[in-house]
Amino acid sequence: MSFDTDAWLERRKLARRLNWWRLVAVLALLAVGLGALWWIDPGNVIARRQDHVARLEIAGLIAENPWWAEKLQEAAEDDHVKALIVYVNSPGGSTYGGEQLYTGIRRVAETKPVVAVIGTMGASAGYMTAIAADRVFARETSLTGSIGVLFQTAEFSELLGKLGVSAESIASGPLKDQPSPIKPLSPEGREQLRRMVMETYDWFVGLVAERRQLPPEQVRVLADGRVYSGRAALNHGLIDELGSIAEARRWLAESKAISDDLPLQDIPSEPPIDGWRGMAGQAFSALFGKSLFPERLRLDGLVSLWHPE
Template structure:
């Protein structure tokens, strides 16, 4: 059945109108949610304790660092509690967050509370606290740095595939899975890893008041339970947020009845990006992230955790 020209024009007009209203509705919703998400943090009055939650794989987060910088200048914030549940991530991700927390600690007492895991770069972040609390079953430690690569040249040869790289020097873009690891490449990579390892060991020695030789005994990549970490002085106390609040009260006179406010980054920007991605039908990767650079990460091969 064919449609008359007038009917076709009416249908096209209706389709355009519906599309327009849908677009208007979506952007109105975005504006409303952005307003709601950004307005709550500005109207609070009175003293409070800030809580920063650090979860998942650590990468550099400039918004989070900016929020911590603002916190250090907020006269209404009297203390900071950092909750960590992270197996680590990039070295820069851990190092930058460590320094941001230490900047806040110049004015505020900082208590760190470990969750299920605070290992590798996650433990590096924990070092920023003035006192570290862990549950008995928390997994921590894994002090070390790793750079992994694979050599697939043998497989490619069997498949009849050859690769060629034209570069300015033998150490450019190595190690690479497309090239065998030469002794020169292995030495350069190992030197790089050990340099960052020395940085990590120095941070532990300084913040935990342990000799370097003692830290080196602990920094062989192994993990510790919270109970084990307490015995070797990698943490200060067994407990959670309640224990942290008691410490803040007894040592820094921070009233235990003060409200705790979650420290948030720019929620409006994150909300905008998420909604735009949804509208554009982009793929989300909430649990997967590409890690560039040196990695300080604890994740047992083929294991999702300890049960």
């Protein structure tokens, strides 16, 4: 009888121990699951299920970016996003990239308040991005403006001739190979490129005139490519107020009834890293990308960029 009791007690002890380790295993799996969720969505989907003010940072050169377009669309459709703050710290980039951001931000602004805050710099396509917001803030020493468009090319025919290299180009029309790195730009090609640049410039001026409620003639005077300090931009009507995110939150509270108590949630500025291969690629880009492949070389199409050199 004593033997049976001891065996029963031992079994109970083992069962309790087993239950303890089961609990530990469940908690460990839960932690791994939450970690995986964070890895998949750095923006933390759990935290985003509460009402909040979203913040999207636009930094570096602006180019076509499907990820930004997707995140802006999600912000427009998410009822938990009560307002959007777009933080711009960019010298500009491609006009297409700026237009893409402008359109996406205006889509958000159709359903909720949007504020833009210009950091160190919000010029050219960066300024184009900022004026999509309902209100634009900048510091006194921020650099902004540089309203304009440029197209740059290079031609190496003389250098090739000195090296004893000849190059030929067969095109279906006189403008098909304009511009070309192996032959001088023709007068017709130059005029066609000039018309294209000025057409885009007129569009940019129209955006500024519409969003800033300024006469187009006044905008053209301001839109000679120069940059302005935040103070000068305010005096010219290119921004609304001096300040940063704190002042933007205050304006949202006072003008749009968006409480200061709502948490500020960052929208991931780029997709999450996809496994070890993605991590290796990102590390290579961080270490060598800018030195081997300057960001400007990755810009296609017309460029709205301050200080491109």
